[in-house]
Amino acid sequence: MKKQLTFIIIILSLLVVLAACGDENNPDNNTNSDDKQENTDETKTFAAKNGDVEIPKNPKNIVTSDSYIGYLLALGIKPAGTSEFGLNVPNFEGMLDDVKSFGDRTNPSIEKIFDIDPDLIIIGSHIKDVEQLEKIAPVVVMERKGYKDMLRDFGEITGKQDKASAWINDWEKRMDELKPKVEKVIGDKTISILSPHAKGGVYAWGDENGRGGVILYKGFNRKAPEPIQKQLLETDERWMDVSMEKIPEFAGDIILTVPNDGDDADPSKVYDNPLWKDLPAVKNDQVYRIDDKVGSSFSDPITLEKRLDKIEKQILQQ
Structure with a gap:
């Protein structure tokens, strides 16, 4: 009787050991290496x-x-x-x-x-x-x-x-497709980005502060009037304050403008001023409003896509 009992205990012990080995070899139960890998990659x-x-x-x-x-x-x-x-x-x-x-x-x-x-x-x-x-x-x-x-x-x-790479590739392809049209429509015309401010003048923007500059100046290599070219595009400056009296010096053949850009100024103080109305771009209907002050400084992919849509429809459809 004792021998039978001993035999049964040995058999049961072996079954337990085998079951444990089976669990270790089961991929669903083998969590140690996975946990270590997951922790490594966290x-x-x-x-x-x-x-x-x-x-x-x-x-x-x-x-x-x-x-x-x-x-x-x-x-x-x-x-x-x-x-x-x-x-x-x-x-x-x-x-x-x-x-x-x-x-x-x-x-x-x-x-x-x-x-x-x-x-x-x-x-x-x-x-x-x-x-x-x-x-x-x-x-x-x-x-x-x-x-x-x-x-x-x-x-x-x-x-x-x-x-990220796919967006950049698609963007560059779109810009390349538009360059012949840009050359045809804009050619040697100068471009300025001018926005009214509360002091009665305008901010002139370069190529690093949104508002179309990165597209037109950098992407399409268009030129600005000489003061903007020298003081903004060829330096690290991003913007400058231009008094009302000096606006004609900074006004390009084409003007992009952002009403209420950065403050609560009444843009009509600039747009209704005789100096503004007498600008060649105004007389030739070459002034384009592209943004408002909420997000006008952004240059992220979504903003650039929508800004290029506007530039294409407003300026290039001629």
């Missing part, structure tokens, strides 16, 4: 303006400064949160449903960002509360770059490098 390092930042490999819940919204949208990513200003940019209409506001664009609410529960925060250097934000999630402060390099950075951050 984060990556991105070289940001604020140093090397450890970020999620594939961030899912991104809070961003408003000027970067269009970069995410171009990659098929809707941000989880942005500024109230960003939620009201006309070029993003219909694209930001359910995106939450963190309040002021330069002084965001830490509490609101905490409630959004992001896994990544992407901001410009104008936002100063980096240390507070880092307590919520990894913070990437973006370097100032041209829109193509900026999109490549966003592709790297989000793991969407292929989409």
